[in-house]
Amino acid sequence: MLTLKNELEQMVFHLGGDLFGVASLDDVAREIAGEYGDTYQGLERAISVAVFFPKEVLNELAEGPTHTYLYYYDVINARLNDIALRISNLLQKKGFRTFPIPASQRVNESKLAGIFSHRLAASRAGLGWIGKSCCLVNPQVGPRLRLVTILTNAPLESDQPLEEGCCGSCTACQDACPPQAIKGQEFHLGDPLSLRLDAQACHDYLANVRHSFGKRVCGRCLAACPWGK
Ligand code: SF4
Ligand code: SF4
Structure with a gap:
């Protein structure tokens, strides 16, 4: 008999997701409470879904x-958010609590992090x-993917x-930055993230790129x- 997890997995692959996993957040409850307070209290599972970038498109960023990268960035985010909403609504209809975390959303301009760490959920799933670049590295495609998360009970x-x-x-990402x-x-x-990444330096560099590239x-x-290249 199909379990609820199997049902969700089949749905994700049917909708164009490339990876699916479920994380228990029990082991990281303290870190989550420290970062986000009690916003997600009682949501002790995270469904993590990835969609792959075309490798050749991403490798051009070297x-x-x-603009090709930006085009697919939007296409992939839209697909991930659609998958997350469908899963969330299905679970909600079955009587569970859910909180879909958008694929790309910052708290605000001054706080550079998102409203929940997709990378943390995906790594636990x-x-x-989580590589030295602070991105999720998958053995098959490396960091050439994007993620969405659905928190649930x-x-x-x-x-x-x-x-x-x-x-x-390996120091390839460090050398390339x-x-x-x-x-x-x-x-x-x-x-803390600050041990691994100067997020402000990355943010400022991207602001400079906006001046020249738009x-x-x-x-x-x-x-x-090098993983998945
Ligand atoms: S480039 Fe190397 S160090 Fe950086 S995330 Fe990939 S494997 Fe890790
Ligand atoms: S500036 Fe930011 S996005 Fe660019 S290589 Fe460095 S960490 Fe990565």
Whole structure:
């Protein structure tokens, strides 16, 4: 018999998702409460969905920003948000609480982070590990993907996280970063982001790119990653 998790997984693949996983947030409840207060209290599962970028399109960013990348960025976000809303509404109809986190949404201009970490959810769901670039790295496509998350209290069986620290001695993203925002540190749960990334330096660099290119786009760190290249 099809479990609820199987039903959701089939739905995601039918709608054009490339990866699906379920994270238990029990182990990271303290970190989540520390970052977001009690906003997501009681939502102890995170459904994580990824859609892949065409690799060739993303790899072009090694040479500078492109409009092709921006086009697919919007297409992929729209698909992810549609999938998240459909899953959320299905679970809601079954009587569960859900909170779909949009694929790309900041709290505000002064707070650079989003309203929930898709990368944390995806790494706990076994979709990859958080690399030195602070992006999720998947063994199949590296960081050439985008993510969406649906928080829920549905009692879904959780997947196992991958091993942390799979970047090893690689420094490709750090070397490729124009403002040297990436500090070359491995991700460890509980460490502040500032140990690994100068988010302001990245933000300022993107603001400069907007002056010359018209849009905030870089992604050299993604294009440089050897995983999945
Ligand atoms: S997006 Fe660009 S500036 Fe920001 S961390 Fe990556 S390479 Fe550096
Ligand atoms: S470029 Fe290297 S160090 Fe950076 S995320 Fe990819 S594997 Fe890790």
